[in-house]
Amino acid sequence: MIVIDYKDRRPIYEQIVERFQELILKGILGADTQLPSVRNLAMELSINPNTIQKAYTELERQGYTYSVKGKGSFIAETDILLKKKKDEILEAATLLVKVAKEYGVSKDEFINAISNGFKEEA
Amino acid sequence: MIVIDYKDRRPIYEQIVERFQELILKGILGADTQLPSVRNLAMELSINPNTIQKAYTELERQGYTYSVKGKGSFIAETDILLKKKKDEILEAATLLVKVAKEYGVSKDEFINAISNGFKEEA
Amino acid sequence: MIVIDYKDRRPIYEQIVERFQELILKGILGADTQLPSVRNLAMELSINPNTIQKAYTELERQGYTYSVKGKGSFIAETDILLKKKKDEILEAATLLVKVAKEYGVSKDEFINAISNGFKEEA
Amino acid sequence: MIVIDYKDRRPIYEQIVERFQELILKGILGADTQLPSVRNLAMELSINPNTIQKAYTELERQGYTYSVKGKGSFIAETDILLKKKKDEILEAATLLVKVAKEYGVSKDEFINAISNGFKEEA
DNA sequence: GTGGTCTAGACCACA
DNA sequence: GTGGTCTAGACCACA
Numbered sequence: 471m472i473v474i475d476y477k478d479r480r481p482i483y484e485q486i487v488e489r490f491q492e493l494i495l496k497g498i499l500g501a502d503t504q505l506p507s508v509r510n511l512a513m514e515l516s517i518n519p520n521t522i523q524k525a526y527t528e529l530e531r532q533g534y535t536y537s538v539k540g541k542g543s544f545i546a547e548t549d550i551l552l553k554k555k556k557d558e559i560l561e562a563a564t565l566l567v568k569v570a571k572e573y574g575v576s577k578d579e580f581i582n583a584i585s586n587g588f589k590e591e592a
Numbered sequence: 593m594i595v596i597d598y599k600d601r602r603p604i605y606e607q608i609v610e611r612f613q614e615l616i617l618k619g620i621l622g623a624d625t626q627l628p629s630v631r632n633l634a635m636e637l638s639i640n641p642n643t644i645q646k647a648y649t650e651l652e653r654q655g656y657t658y659s660v661k662g663k664g665s666f667i668a669e670t671d672i673l674l675k676k677k678k679d680e681i682l683e684a685a686t687l688l689v690k691v692a693k694e695y696g697v698s699k700d701e702f703i704n705a706i707s708n709g710f711k712e713e714a
Numbered sequence: 715m716i717v718i719d720y721k722d723r724r725p726i727y728e729q730i731v732e733r734f735q736e737l738i739l740k741g742i743l744g745a746d747t748q749l750p751s752v753r754n755l756a757m758e759l760s761i762n763p764n765t766i767q768k769a770y771t772e773l774e775r776q777g778y779t780y781s782v783k784g785k786g787s788f789i790a791e792t793d794i795l796l797k798k799k800k801d802e803i804l805e806a807a808t809l810l811v812k813v814a815k816e817y818g819v820s821k822d823e824f825i826n827a828i829s830n831g832f833k834e835e836a
Numbered sequence: 837m838i839v840i841d842y843k844d845r846r847p848i849y850e851q852i853v854e855r856f857q858e859l860i861l862k863g864i865l866g867a868d869t870q871l872p873s874v875r876n877l878a879m880e881l882s883i884n885p886n887t888i889q890k891a892y893t894e895l896e897r898q899g900y901t902y903s904v905k906g907k908g909s910f911i912a913e914t915d916i917l918l919k920k921k922k923d924e925i926l927e928a929a930t931l932l933v934k935v936a937k938e939y940g941v942s943k944d945e946f947i948n949a950i951s952n953g954f955k956e957e958a
Numbered sequence: 959g960t961g962g963t964c965t966a967g968a969c970c971a972c973a
Numbered sequence: 974g975t976g977g978t979c980t981a982g983a984c985c986a987c988a
Contacts, residue, residue, distance in 0.1 A: 518980045536721045540987035560705040567709030577710045583682040587689030588699045640973045762988045804949040811953030821954045827926040831933030832943045884965045906972035
C-alpha cells in the first residue's frame with residue numbers, strides 16, 4: 471500500500487504523508503480505520519520508526535488522522551479535507567492559467583490540452 | 593531586476609535561476625546580452641558569489657545562457673526554450689486534469705476556474 | 715453518563731476522572747452513592763479495566779470518592795470540593811487577567827468578552 | 837533568555853516554542869532578528885540539536901519565524917500573531933466564564949477576582 | 959503494545 | 974556554518 475521511492479528527491483516522511491492523504495481522500499481508508507502502528511510500518515518498510523512517527527505527526531496536524539495514546543492512530547473524517555483538496559486543485563489551475571498567459575500560451579492551446587484529459591469522462 | 597525573497601522557502605540560487613528564465617523567455621533580456629558578472633551581481637544582491645555561480649551554472653546547463661571564457665555569460669537563443677516552456681505548461685495542465693479527475697473535480701468546475709483566468713483576453 | 719471521546723487528545727482515564735468530578739460537583743451523584751464497579755464500567759465502555767482503575771485511584775486521591783474494601787467506591791462529601799473548585803476557577807481568572815495584561819489586552823476588551831457570558835444571568 | 841524547567845511536565849521542545857513565542861509577541865525579539873543557530877542553542881542549553889530543531893520547525897509552522905537554508909532562522913512579522921494571541925486570551929476568558937457559571941460562581945465573585953488584577957492599571 | 963519525546967550522531971543541500 | 978532529514982536506540986505515559 472505504501473511504497474517508498476528512493477530516487478524521489480522528496481524526503482521519505484513526506485512521501486508517506488502524501489501516500490496516506492491519497493488513500494484517505496480517495497476513500498480507500500475509511501474513517502476510524504486504524505493505521506499500521508509506527509513500529510510495524512517501520513519494520514515493513516525497513517525504515518526508522520522516527521521517520522514514520524514524523525509522518526504520522528504531520529498527518530495528525532493536518533487533520534487527516536487522530537491518535538489515541540496507547541491505542542494507535544486512526545483515520546479522521548475526511549469531508550472537509552476533500553473539499554480543501556479540490557479547492558487547492560482549482561487554485562492550482564487558476565495559477566497555471568495565469569502563467570500560461572504570461573508565456574503566450576493561447577486559450578485554445580490550453581483548452582485543447584485539458585479536454586484530452588477529460589475526454590474519457592463522457 | 594533581480595529581487596531575493598528571503599521568506600521564500602526555495603533556495604536563493606533557484607530564485608535567481610527562475611528570475612533569469614523569466615526575463616529571458618519574456619524577451620526582456622535579448623539573445624547575446626551579457627549577464628552581470630558573478631562578482632558584481634553577488635555584490636549588488638549582498639549574496640555569496642558561490643550562490644550566483646551555482647545559479648549561472650544551472651542556467652547554462654538548461655541552455656538559457658552560454659559562457660565565453662574570460663568574457664562572461666551571455667543569453668542564448670530563446671526560440672526553442674520558449675517552445676519547451678510552453679510544452680511544460682501544457683504538460684502541467686494535463687497532469688492537473690488527471691489529478692482533478694482522481695479527486696472527483698468535475699469538468700465543469702475545472703473549466704469554470706480556468707475560464708475566469710482567460711476572460712480578460714477577449 | 716460517561717462518554718469517551720477518542721478524538722479528544724487527553725488520555726481516557728483523565729476524561730473519566732473529569733466526567734465524574736463534574737457529576738459529583740454538580741450534585742448529580744450525591745454523597746455515598748456507589749460508583750459502578752471497575753469491571754462493570756470497563757465492560758460498559760469497552761475499555762481496559764486498568765484504565766478505569768487508574769481513574770478511580772485518581773478520584774480517591776483527590777478526595778472525590780472513598781473506597782471500602784470488598785464493597786466498592788463511593789462518592790465523598792462534596793462541600794469542600796466545590797469550594798475548592800470555585801477557588802480554582804477564580805485563580806484561573808486571576809492568572810488569565812495577568813497574561814491578558816502582559817499581551818496588551820485592555821480592561822475594556824476583557825470585561826466585554828466576559829460580560830457577554832454572564833448576560834443571560836440577569 | 838531561554839530556561840528549561842526539567843520539573844515542568846511539558847516536553848522540552850514545547851517549552852522552547854512557548855518561550856520564543858513570548859519573546860516575539862512581547863517585542864523583545866523584533867522582526868528579522870536572527871535566532872541562535874540550532875547547534876549553538878543546543879550547546880548552550882545542553883540539549884540535543886534534534887530537540888531544538890523540533891522547536892524551530894514548530895515555530896516556523898506557526899508563522900513565528902522563517903528559515904533560510906544555509907543562513908539561519910529569523911523572526912517573522914508579528915502583527916497578525918499578536919492579534920491571534922489576544923483573541924485566544926479573550927476566548928479563554930469566555931470559556932472560563934461559562935465554566936464558572938456551571939459551578940455556581942456568581943458574577944460578583946468573578947468580577948471581583950478579575951478587577952484586582954487590573955487594579956494597578958488605573 | 960501504542961504513540962510521543964529525547965539523545966547521539968551522521969549526512970545532505972545551501973550559502 | 975546553517976537548517977533539514979534520517980538512523981539507531983532508549984525511556985515514558987497510557988491502554
